[in-house]
Amino acid sequence: MNIWWGPPKKFTTAITERKISWLELFYDLVYVIAISRITHHLANHPEPASILNYFYEFAIIFWGWSNGSLHHDLHGTPGIRTRFMTLWQMMTVAALCIALSSPNETIVYRTTICLAIMQVFITYLWWSVGIYDKNHRRLNVPYTVCFMISFALLIISLYIPEPYKTVLFWMVLFFNYLPPFLLHKKLVLRRSDFNLSPSMVERMGLLTIIVFGECILGVINGIDSFKELNAYIWTCFGLGILIVFALWWIFFALVADRECKPGFLKGQLFMFLYIPTLASLGIAGATFSVILDGIGKHDHNTEMAGYIFTSGLGIFIISVVGLTRMLRYTDDYDRLRRKYEKLLFACGLLLVSLSALIDHIPLVYLLLIIFIILLIIVVMMTSTWFKIELKQRLPEDQSS
Numbered sequence: 001m002n003i004w005w006g007p008p009k010k011f012t013t014a015i016t017e018r019k020i021s022w023l024e025l026f027y028d029l030v031y032v033i034a035i036s037r038i039t040h041h042l043a044n045h046p047e048p049a050s051i052l053n054y055f056y057e058f059a060i061i062f063w064g065w066s067n068g069s070l071h072h073d074l075h076g077t078p079g080i081r082t083r084f085m086t087l088w089q090m091m092t093v094a095a096l097c098i099a100l101s102s103p104n105e106t107i108v109y110r111t112t113i114c115l116a117i118m119q120v121f122i123t124y125l126w127w128s129v130g131i132y133d134k135n136h137r138r139l140n141v142p143y144t145v146c147f148m149i150s151f152a153l154l155i156i157s158l159y160i161p162e163p164y165k166t167v168l169f170w171m172v173l174f175f176n177y178l179p180p181f182l183l184h185k186k187l188v189l190r191r192s193d194f195n196l197s198p199s200m201v202e203r204m205g206l207l208t209i210i211v212f213g214e215c216i217l218g219v220i221n222g223i224d225s226f227k228e229l230n231a232y233i234w235t236c237f238g239l240g241i242l243i244v245f246a247l248w249w250i251f252f253a254l255v256a257d258r259e260c261k262p263g264f265l266k267g268q269l270f271m272f273l274y275i276p277t278l279a280s281l282g283i284a285g286a287t288f289s290v291i292l293d294g295i296g297k298h299d300h301n302t303e304m305a306g307y308i309f310t311s312g313l314g315i316f317i318i319s320v321v322g323l324t325r326m327l328r329y330t331d332d333y334d335r336l337r338r339k340y341e342k343l344l345f346a347c348g349l350l351l352v353s354l355s356a357l358i359d360h361i362p363l364v365y366l367l368l369i370i371f372i373i374l375l376i377i378v379v380m381m382t383s384t385w386f387k388i389e390l391k392q393r394l395p396e397d398q399s400s
């Protein structure tokens with residue numbers, strides 16, 4: 001029975017150079033659909049209240065993805081149990097996608113029910129590992145207790161009015177993200193530690209790639225809304241694609257093929273930093289179509305979408321700086337990272353401040369300014385990168 005059912009892999013079993021499975025990539029897609037739903041809703045309703053709701057929804061969706069991904073990374077096997085559990089979670093998230101598109105009078109109720117089901121399922125994932133792995137039984141206590149408290153709060157929220165409902169929702173988010181910090185104290189007392197695996201770091205990079213794809217889709221959707229295409233529209237389209245490509249270049253030049261610094265807390269902070277990174281990237285891609293569709297218009301929604309777009313780009317760059325602080329580099333590359341850290345942070349602040357130009361210059365000039373800023377960063381980083389690579393290879397060439 002164990003051969004075909006496949007009990008969870010033990011916590012103490014380490015697999016070096018684990019490859020990301022096709023099942024994990026398939027699993028990621030349904031979460032990206034959920035992210036796409038909330039980003040497009042924000043793009044169509046760019047208001048301060050919608051921004052706050054967006055970041056809450058993104059954080060709860062990322063919580064579901066990260067827990068399912070970590071469980072697969074630590075305890076996944078080729079057996080049927082892992083595939084069956086992944087299928088159930090995908091079905092739950094797919095139902096959440098439907099709930100997020102519900103009418104205003106039912107969206108809160110339906111979304112809460114879907115989140116409660118997801119909550120129970122993820123709680124079961126961590127609790128059930130203790131049945132098979134005694135070493136993990138004590139470690140999953142913070143997760144089981146906190147997640148059950150969150151489930152209870154979600155159920156209570158169904159029966160109370162606003163504004164208490166909103167307070168409980170934020171308490172749910174707090175308890176869902178609390179367990180790693182409680183577990184860190186346990187690991188310190190036991191004089192043991194846990195490092196984020198290279199495969200998990202790679203997994204988050206692959207998720208980022210899919211979100212970048214959503215950004216490209218946002219540019220394409222912006223063009224599709226026009227019946228007639230002129231040189232101005234095509235120029236905006238080209239600059240939009242170039243901006244996405246420059247962001248991709250900066251992100252993977254700094255983050256790709258790196259390992260997270262050792263330590264459980266550093267690994268968790270690295271994962272948490274992906275929340276603003278991906279959330280800001282998602283809204284930048286979604287709002288591009290809105291600001292492109294608003295060419296020549298001066299309504300409130302178009303202006304707000306422009307503010308969100310430039311702010312999203314800036315927050316993304318600043319978040320990448322935070323990610324680099326959690327990664328390991330060789331001495332040469334670490335000196336380079338520190339050299340460009342302040343420059344990238346200033347670049348992020350500059351992009352956020354460009355929102356002040358939304359009402360004063362044509363969109364094509366705004367996009368051109370953004371691209372030039374990013375291009376300067378790309379050129380400077382790439383030239384320095386090549387110098388380091390050339391310096392490292394020069395002794396090998398001389399010896400040969």
